[in-house]
Amino acid sequence: MGRRDDEPEAKEKRSAGRPPALKPEHVQLLCELAMADTGMTLDGLAQQLQQRCGVEVCTMTIRRALAVEGIKRVKPTRRAVPKERGKTARYGYTEAHRREAEVTPYSCALTPAEWELVADLFEREPHTRGAPSKFERKALVDACCYVLRTGCAWRLLPRDFPPWTTVYKAFVRWADMGLFESMHDRLREQWRQRLGRHHGPTGAVLDSQSNRSSPQGGEAGFDAGKKVKGRKRHIIVDTLGVVLAVTVTAASVQDRDGAPAVTAQACDNHPTLQKLWVDGAYSGRCAQQLRAAHGLDVEVVRHPGNGNAYVFHSEGAAPAEPSVVPKGFVVLPIRWIVERTHAWNERWRRLVMHHDRRADISRAWVWLADACRLASRLTRTV
Numbered sequence: 001m002g003r004r005d006d007e008p009e010a011k012e013k014r015s016a017g018r019p020p021a022l023k024p025e026h027v028q029l030l031c032e033l034a035m036a037d038t039g040m041t042l043d044g045l046a047q048q049l050q051q052r053c054g055v056e057v058c059t060m061t062i063r064r065a066l067a068v069e070g071i072k073r074v075k076p077t078r079r080a081v082p083k084e085r086g087k088t089a090r091y092g093y094t095e096a097h098r099r100e101a102e103v104t105p106y107s108c109a110l111t112p113a114e115w116e117l118v119a120d121l122f123e124r125e126p127h128t129r130g131a132p133s134k135f136e137r138k139a140l141v142d143a144c145c146y147v148l149r150t151g152c153a154w155r156l157l158p159r160d161f162p163p164w165t166t167v168y169k170a171f172v173r174w175a176d177m178g179l180f181e182s183m184h185d186r187l188r189e190q191w192r193q194r195l196g197r198h199h200g201p202t203g204a205v206l207d208s209q210s211n212r213s214s215p216q217g218g219e220a221g222f223d224a225g226k227k228v229k230g231r232k233r234h235i236i237v238d239t240l241g242v243v244l245a246v247t248v249t250a251a252s253v254q255d256r257d258g259a260p261a262v263t264a265q266a267c268d269n270h271p272t273l274q275k276l277w278v279d280g281a282y283s284g285r286c287a288q289q290l291r292a293a294h295g296l297d298v299e300v301v302r303h304p305g306n307g308n309a310y311v312f313h314s315e316g317a318a319p320a321e322p323s324v325v326p327k328g329f330v331v332l333p334i335r336w337i338v339e340r341t342h343a344w345n346e347r348w349r350r351l352v353m354h355h356d357r358r359a360d361i362s363r364a365w366v367w368l369a370d371a372c373r374l375a376s377r378l379t380r381t382v
Contacts, residue, residue: 022062033045034312073312122137192240205335275296276297301332
């Protein structure tokens with residue numbers, strides 16, 4: 001009889017259920033965050049809620065709570081931009097790309113004005129031991145630039161340059177000493193000073209690029225997303241498109257796994273960095289780790305045509321205007337800067353494909369290519 005008397009009380013406890021995971025003040029905070037940044041993801045709302053209130057809930061719970069308040073995630077409507085007629089783009093070289101007088105038979109060689117900017121980095125110190133070099137330092141650097149520009153094998157260097165063995169040993173020695181990076185850093189500071197920028201950048205853009213590797217050997221992998229077997233270059237550039245840091249890994253390394261190393265290199269060399277723009281591959285936990293490790297303001301720039309991109313919309317509000325997205329290629333804010341740098345690098349044929357076994361040699365090619373580009377800009381008269 002005692003058990004029958006307790007049965008109504010037990011049923012009442014079971015019907016009460018567990019308390020809701022989100023309190024009214026938590027739901028109000030979610031609504032404010034969602035309407036303040038309509039493009040924020042559910043994971044981003046969960047992270048903001050955990051940081052501000054210490055409440056950890058799943059994204060499904062947040063979706064249901066917002067739906068009760070009349071806020072749902074909808075895919076924005078888009079319409080194509082009509083193609084403008086009467087405008088034709090001009091491509092090819094102009095007079096600004098041509099030199100007044102050729103001092104060497106190869107256009108990829110450094111001009112006297114360009115060599116004057118970096119000559120002291122490569123010239124041998126007077127008190128250095130050993131026999132004097134049989135070849136000029138400029139001839140060795142010009143040979144390295146020839147290999148970089150044409151992508152030829154070391155053994156196929158023209159006879160106008162020193163022997164390929166001498167050039168190769170000099171290039172490896174300079175790469176180990178970090179001379180190409182020092183050369184680039186000097187020219188980058190001069191270029192930023194000419195444009196009226198501070199020598200220490202505060203904003204940077206991160207991205208990666210997968211390239212094929214030759215049968216020469218060395219570290220390599222397969223990028224399942226790009227269907228490329230080879231290596232991947234992770235680079236960080238400033239808002240001018242000049243390289244700040246670069247690392248080379250196997251193509252199988254995910255972007256989020258390669259980001260910490262290149263970001264640490266950039267922050268160590270440039271302590272003034274404050275903001276970092278990345279694409280969707282670095283969002284989520286990777287962006288949180290970069291913020292916590294280096295104190296950077298990491299902003300994810302998403303593609304407007306992404307099929308997974310949604311925005312928050314309140315049912316009581318007026319319908320939003322359709323966003324304008326042109327068909328084909330879309331220039332994304334800030335992200336186009338690093339994409340342009342990738343395109344610049346591929347003008348140097350040695351960077352189109354990895355022919356070296358050592359990853360640090362591949363990094364040295366990137367520093368040399370960007371340094372040559374900066375030297376050309378600094379000495380251009382047109």
